Amino acid sequence: MAEQRLRGGAWGVVLLLVRLMSLLHGTKALRVGFYNNICPGTETIVRQVVENRFSRDQSITPALLRLFFHDCFVTGCDASLLINSTPTNSAEKDAGANLTVRGFDLIDTAKAAVERVCPGMVSCADIIALATRDAVRLSGGPNFAMPTGRRDGRVSRADNVNLPGPTVSVADATRIFNAQGLTRNDMVTLLGAHSVGITHCSFFHERLWNFEGTGSADPSMDPNLVMRLKAICPQQGVGLGSPVNLDQATPNIMDNTFYNQLIARKGILQLDQRVATDRTTTARVNVLASPRSTFTAAFAASLIRLGNVRVIEGSGGEIRKICSRIN
Numbered sequence: 001m002a003e004q005r006l007r008g009g010a011w012g013v014v015l016l017l018v019r020l021m022s023l024l025h026g027t028k029a030l031r032v033g034f035y036n037n038i039c040p041g042t043e044t045i046v047r048q049v050v051e052n053r054f055s056r057d058q059s060i061t062p063a064l065l066r067l068f069f070h071d072c073f074v075t076g077c078d079a080s081l082l083i084n085s086t087p088t089n090s091a092e093k094d095a096g097a098n099l100t101v102r103g104f105d106l107i108d109t110a111k112a113a114v115e116r117v118c119p120g121m122v123s124c125a126d127i128i129a130l131a132t133r134d135a136v137r138l139s140g141g142p143n144f145a146m147p148t149g150r151r152d153g154r155v156s157r158a159d160n161v162n163l164p165g166p167t168v169s170v171a172d173a174t175r176i177f178n179a180q181g182l183t184r185n186d187m188v189t190l191l192g193a194h195s196v197g198i199t200h201c202s203f204f205h206e207r208l209w210n211f212e213g214t215g216s217a218d219p220s221m222d223p224n225l226v227m228r229l230k231a232i233c234p235q236q237g238v239g240l241g242s243p244v245n246l247d248q249a250t251p252n253i254m255d256n257t258f259y260n261q262l263i264a265r266k267g268i269l270q271l272d273q274r275v276a277t278d279r280t281t282t283a284r285v286n287v288l289a290s291p292r293s294t295f296t297a298a299f300a301a302s303l304i305r306l307g308n309v310r311v312i313e314g315s316g317g318e319i320r321k322i323c324s325r326i327n
Contacts, residue, residue: 029313034148039118062197063102076310078153079124095161124323125150141254151317195258201233256295
């Protein structure tokens with residue numbers, strides 16, 4: 001009983017810290033409860049849509065996290081990733097890096113539900129942010145307030161998409177995150193999104209069979225894990241599309257087990273493993289691998305900062321009526 005009270009008290013402190021961070025990390029126009037007066041049911045509607053989908057498909061959490069990241073890292077968190085291509089324009093959605101992004105249908109469902117109550121009031125960009133927050137909570141992650149007030153962009157071009165790949169160096173990944181106004185610690189913390197979801201053999205099979213042209217496995221990967229993965233991922237052929245959990249221990253739970261696996265040399269993607277050994281990031285990995293409350297609060301704060309990347313506010317952009325096309 002005493003242990004339960006202690007755990008409950010610890011969670012109370014974490015939630016208080018997260019709420020404070022939600023207020024501190026907003027931009028000038030973004031704020032918690034932006035829709036409280038103009039469309040008070042917004043967050044409830046979005047949450048219900050996400051809860052309904054999650055009850056049938058828990059993989060919606062990594063799908064939305066990926067959608068959120070891919071949207072924010074191109075032209076900012078402006079829902080430009082949702083726009084469909086036209087005969088005269090190839091949109092972000094059709095760039096190679098985005099061809100397997102999922103979750104568009106959930107955002108469309110939530111947007112339609114909100115439009116029925118408050119037409120022309122709630123941006124698609126905010127629906128992405130709120131839906132991602134709700135999915136993280138359902139997967140065991142933090143319950144926190146997400147600042148809102150974003151507006152939707154009017155430009156979406158496939159040739160603007162230049163996202164970091166899984167083999168990028170820690171130094172290059174840091175520079176890419178810095179360019180978005182995010183820190184090295186944010187980068188390591190947001191990799192914690194890999195606590196849920198999958199990758200495919202094609203993204204790491206060289207670590208198993210021919211690391212950097214050596215004809216051998218990556219020596220930084222646990223040998224027992226190499227053997228298990230070789231049974232799933234062939235050197236070549238159709239098996240390269242086979243799915244593999246990014247978190248080998250708790251693949252459907254948003255927790256810090258992911259970082260403990262990195263320390264144990266069980267990271268699947270090369271960048272994930274590199275952050276555990278690079279001198280500039282190893283200390284951060286060790287912090288996040290410590291008691292769960294540290295990761296929970298940190299992930300919430302970094303996800304809020306991600307949602308602040310180059311947002312359109314005030315009278316800029318638009319509020320799309322349908323997320324897949326500009327008004």
